[in-house]
Amino acid sequence: MTLLRRPPVLIGLGVAAVLAVVALAVFQPWKLFVDRTVDEARPTAAAPAAPVTPAAAPAGPVAPAGPVELARGELISHEHASSGSVVVLELPDGSRVLRLEDLDTSDGPLLKVWLTDAPVIEGRDGWFVFDDGAHVDLGELRGNIGSSNYPIPAGTDLAALTSVSIWCERFSVSFAAAELVPTP
Known part of the structure:
Protein backbone atom coordinates (compact mmCIF):
# COMPACT_ATOMS: atom_id res chain seq x y z
CA MET A 1 0.00 0.00 0.00
CA THR A 2 1.45 3.39 -0.97
CA LEU A 3 1.68 6.29 1.45
CA LEU A 4 -0.99 8.36 -0.39
CA ARG A 5 -3.60 5.61 -0.04
CA ARG A 6 -3.50 5.56 3.76
CA PRO A 7 -6.63 7.15 5.31
CA PRO A 8 -4.78 9.45 7.76
CA VAL A 9 -2.67 10.88 4.92
CA LEU A 10 -5.75 11.44 2.72
CA ILE A 11 -7.58 13.13 5.58
CA GLY A 12 -4.54 15.32 6.31
CA LEU A 13 -4.26 16.36 2.65
CA GLY A 14 -7.99 17.17 2.56
CA VAL A 15 -7.77 19.30 5.71
CA ALA A 16 -4.68 21.09 4.35
CA ALA A 17 -6.50 21.87 1.10
CA VAL A 18 -9.52 23.28 2.94
CA LEU A 19 -7.29 25.41 5.20
CA ALA A 20 -5.40 26.75 2.17
CA VAL A 21 -8.64 27.81 0.46
CA VAL A 22 -9.92 29.51 3.65
CA ALA A 23 -6.56 31.30 4.18
CA LEU A 24 -6.58 32.59 0.60
CA ALA A 25 -10.16 33.86 0.96
CA VAL A 26 -9.45 35.63 4.27
CA PHE A 27 -5.98 37.09 3.69
CA GLN A 28 -6.18 37.73 -0.09
CA PRO A 29 -2.36 37.79 -0.40
CA TRP A 30 -2.45 38.72 -4.09
CA LYS A 31 -3.53 42.22 -3.06
CA LEU A 32 0.03 42.82 -1.82
CA PHE A 33 1.21 42.64 -5.43
CA VAL A 34 -1.70 44.16 -7.37
CA ALA A 41 -11.69 64.41 -11.29
CA ARG A 42 -12.07 66.94 -8.49
CA PRO A 43 -15.79 67.77 -8.09
CA THR A 44 -16.85 70.96 -9.84
CA ALA A 45 -19.83 73.26 -9.72
CA ALA A 46 -23.13 71.98 -11.03
CA ALA A 47 -24.20 72.97 -14.53
CA PRO A 48 -25.13 76.65 -14.67
CA ALA A 49 -28.78 77.53 -14.39
CA ALA A 50 -30.63 79.39 -17.10
CA PRO A 51 -29.55 83.04 -17.39
CA VAL A 52 -31.34 85.40 -15.04
CA THR A 53 -32.67 88.65 -16.43
CA PRO A 54 -31.72 91.77 -14.45
CA ALA A 55 -35.33 92.37 -13.39
CA ALA A 56 -35.49 88.87 -11.87
CA ALA A 57 -31.99 88.89 -10.33
CA PRO A 58 -32.02 87.69 -6.72
CA ALA A 59 -31.00 90.10 -4.01
CA GLY A 60 -28.33 89.08 -1.51
CA PRO A 61 -25.10 87.13 -1.60
CA VAL A 62 -24.29 84.95 -4.58
CA ALA A 63 -23.30 81.31 -3.98
CA PRO A 64 -19.68 80.43 -4.84
CA ALA A 65 -19.15 79.23 -8.40
Whole structure:
Protein backbone atom coordinates (compact mmCIF):
# COMPACT_ATOMS: atom_id res chain seq x y z
CA MET A 1 0.00 0.00 0.00
CA THR A 2 1.45 3.39 -0.97
CA LEU A 3 1.68 6.29 1.45
CA LEU A 4 -0.99 8.36 -0.39
CA ARG A 5 -3.60 5.61 -0.04
CA ARG A 6 -3.50 5.56 3.76
CA PRO A 7 -6.63 7.15 5.31
CA PRO A 8 -4.78 9.45 7.76
CA VAL A 9 -2.67 10.88 4.92
CA LEU A 10 -5.75 11.44 2.72
CA ILE A 11 -7.58 13.13 5.58
CA GLY A 12 -4.54 15.32 6.31
CA LEU A 13 -4.26 16.36 2.65
CA GLY A 14 -7.99 17.17 2.56
CA VAL A 15 -7.77 19.30 5.71
CA ALA A 16 -4.68 21.09 4.35
CA ALA A 17 -6.50 21.87 1.10
CA VAL A 18 -9.52 23.28 2.94
CA LEU A 19 -7.29 25.41 5.20
CA ALA A 20 -5.40 26.75 2.17
CA VAL A 21 -8.64 27.81 0.46
CA VAL A 22 -9.92 29.51 3.65
CA ALA A 23 -6.56 31.30 4.18
CA LEU A 24 -6.58 32.59 0.60
CA ALA A 25 -10.16 33.86 0.96
CA VAL A 26 -9.45 35.63 4.27
CA PHE A 27 -5.98 37.09 3.69
CA GLN A 28 -6.18 37.73 -0.09
CA PRO A 29 -2.36 37.79 -0.40
CA TRP A 30 -2.45 38.72 -4.09
CA LYS A 31 -3.53 42.22 -3.06
CA LEU A 32 0.03 42.82 -1.82
CA PHE A 33 1.21 42.64 -5.43
CA VAL A 34 -1.70 44.16 -7.37
CA ASP A 35 -2.60 47.87 -7.29
CA ARG A 36 -5.99 49.40 -8.08
CA THR A 37 -5.47 52.84 -9.63
CA VAL A 38 -8.25 55.42 -9.67
CA ASP A 39 -8.20 58.92 -11.18
CA GLU A 40 -11.47 60.71 -10.46
CA ALA A 41 -11.69 64.41 -11.29
CA ARG A 42 -12.07 66.94 -8.49
CA PRO A 43 -15.79 67.77 -8.09
CA THR A 44 -16.85 70.96 -9.84
CA ALA A 45 -19.83 73.26 -9.72
CA ALA A 46 -23.13 71.98 -11.03
CA ALA A 47 -24.20 72.97 -14.53
CA PRO A 48 -25.13 76.65 -14.67
CA ALA A 49 -28.78 77.53 -14.39
CA ALA A 50 -30.63 79.39 -17.10
CA PRO A 51 -29.55 83.04 -17.39
CA VAL A 52 -31.34 85.40 -15.04
CA THR A 53 -32.67 88.65 -16.43
CA PRO A 54 -31.72 91.77 -14.45
CA ALA A 55 -35.33 92.37 -13.39
CA ALA A 56 -35.49 88.87 -11.87
CA ALA A 57 -31.99 88.89 -10.33
CA PRO A 58 -32.02 87.69 -6.72
CA ALA A 59 -31.00 90.10 -4.01
CA GLY A 60 -28.33 89.08 -1.51
CA PRO A 61 -25.10 87.13 -1.60
CA VAL A 62 -24.29 84.95 -4.58
CA ALA A 63 -23.30 81.31 -3.98
CA PRO A 64 -19.68 80.43 -4.84
CA ALA A 65 -19.15 79.23 -8.40
CA GLY A 66 -17.15 76.16 -7.38
CA PRO A 67 -16.43 73.87 -4.45
CA VAL A 68 -15.30 75.42 -1.16
CA GLU A 69 -12.59 73.65 0.84
CA LEU A 70 -13.83 73.09 4.41
CA ALA A 71 -10.95 71.03 5.84
CA ARG A 72 -7.71 69.36 4.83
CA GLY A 73 -5.23 66.82 6.20
CA GLU A 74 -2.16 64.77 5.29
CA LEU A 75 -2.23 60.99 5.64
CA ILE A 76 0.21 59.33 8.01
CA SER A 77 1.16 55.68 7.78
CA HIS A 78 -0.23 53.13 10.18
CA GLU A 79 -0.29 49.40 9.32
CA HIS A 80 1.03 50.07 5.78
CA ALA A 81 3.28 52.78 4.34
CA SER A 82 0.91 55.43 2.98
CA SER A 83 0.88 58.99 1.70
CA GLY A 84 -1.57 61.48 0.22
CA SER A 85 -3.98 64.25 1.18
CA VAL A 86 -7.57 64.35 2.36
CA VAL A 87 -9.83 67.30 1.50
CA VAL A 88 -13.43 67.98 2.52
CA LEU A 89 -15.26 70.04 -0.11
CA GLU A 90 -18.67 71.70 -0.04
CA LEU A 91 -20.27 71.91 -3.47
CA PRO A 92 -22.49 74.84 -4.54
CA ASP A 93 -25.61 72.71 -4.01
CA GLY A 94 -24.66 72.25 -0.32
CA SER A 95 -23.57 68.63 -0.62
CA ARG A 96 -20.16 67.67 0.75
CA VAL A 97 -17.49 65.34 -0.57
CA LEU A 98 -14.39 63.82 0.99
CA ARG A 99 -11.61 63.65 -1.57
CA LEU A 100 -8.50 61.50 -1.34
CA GLU A 101 -5.74 63.08 -3.43
CA ASP A 102 -2.56 61.35 -4.62
CA LEU A 103 -3.19 58.36 -2.35
CA ASP A 104 -0.44 55.75 -2.31
CA THR A 105 -0.98 52.80 0.04
CA SER A 106 -1.15 49.02 -0.07
CA ASP A 107 -4.31 47.32 -1.20
CA GLY A 108 -6.02 45.01 1.22
CA PRO A 109 -9.20 43.11 1.92
CA LEU A 110 -12.26 45.20 2.80
CA LEU A 111 -10.61 48.63 2.91
CA LYS A 112 -13.07 51.37 3.86
CA VAL A 113 -12.93 55.17 4.05
CA TRP A 114 -14.11 56.36 7.46
CA LEU A 115 -14.80 59.79 8.91
CA THR A 116 -14.18 59.39 12.65
CA ASP A 117 -14.04 61.18 15.96
CA ALA A 118 -10.80 59.40 16.98
CA PRO A 119 -7.52 61.22 17.44
CA VAL A 120 -4.81 60.57 14.86
CA ILE A 121 -1.91 58.99 16.70
CA GLU A 122 1.35 58.19 14.96
CA GLY A 123 2.90 54.77 15.18
CA ARG A 124 1.49 51.46 16.31
CA ASP A 125 -0.62 53.10 19.06
CA GLY A 126 -2.78 54.72 16.38
CA TRP A 127 -3.58 51.56 14.44
CA PHE A 128 -6.59 50.43 16.46
CA VAL A 129 -8.30 53.58 17.84
CA PHE A 130 -10.73 54.30 15.01
CA ASP A 131 -13.41 51.72 15.80
CA ASP A 132 -13.65 52.78 19.47
CA GLY A 133 -15.93 55.78 18.91
CA ALA A 134 -18.21 57.33 16.34
CA HIS A 135 -17.52 56.93 12.65
CA VAL A 136 -19.29 57.30 9.32
CA ASP A 137 -18.46 54.69 6.69
CA LEU A 138 -18.12 56.47 3.33
CA GLY A 139 -17.76 53.21 1.46
CA GLU A 140 -15.15 50.90 0.06
CA LEU A 141 -11.80 52.36 -0.99
CA ARG A 142 -12.04 52.62 -4.79
CA GLY A 143 -8.32 52.35 -5.40
CA ASN A 144 -5.12 52.26 -3.40
CA ILE A 145 -3.32 54.54 -5.88
CA GLY A 146 -4.65 57.89 -7.14
CA SER A 147 -7.46 60.33 -6.36
CA SER A 148 -11.12 59.58 -5.58
CA ASN A 149 -14.26 61.24 -4.22
CA TYR A 150 -16.63 59.98 -1.50
CA PRO A 151 -20.00 61.69 -0.90
CA ILE A 152 -20.58 62.62 2.74
CA PRO A 153 -24.14 61.84 3.87
CA ALA A 154 -26.35 64.85 4.54
CA GLY A 155 -26.54 65.69 8.23
CA THR A 156 -23.04 64.37 9.03
CA ASP A 157 -21.56 66.48 11.84
CA LEU A 158 -18.11 67.44 10.57
CA ALA A 159 -17.39 69.35 13.78
CA ALA A 160 -17.53 66.04 15.67
CA LEU A 161 -15.81 63.87 13.04
CA THR A 162 -12.32 65.32 12.88
CA SER A 163 -10.27 62.59 11.25
CA VAL A 164 -10.21 60.14 8.35
CA SER A 165 -9.00 56.55 8.35
CA ILE A 166 -8.33 54.08 5.56
CA TRP A 167 -9.75 51.24 7.63
CA CYS A 168 -9.23 47.52 7.04
CA GLU A 169 -12.55 46.09 8.19
CA ARG A 170 -11.37 42.48 7.89
CA PHE A 171 -8.52 42.90 10.41
CA SER A 172 -9.81 45.97 12.35
CA VAL A 173 -6.71 48.07 11.72
CA SER A 174 -5.99 51.48 10.17
CA PHE A 175 -3.77 51.49 7.08
CA ALA A 176 -3.46 55.30 7.21
CA ALA A 177 -5.13 58.29 8.86
CA ALA A 178 -5.32 62.08 8.65
CA GLU A 179 -6.47 64.76 11.05
CA LEU A 180 -8.90 67.15 9.37
CA VAL A 181 -7.85 70.76 9.97
CA PRO A 182 -10.55 73.35 9.14
CA THR A 183 -9.58 75.66 6.28
CA PRO A 184 -9.63 79.32 7.26
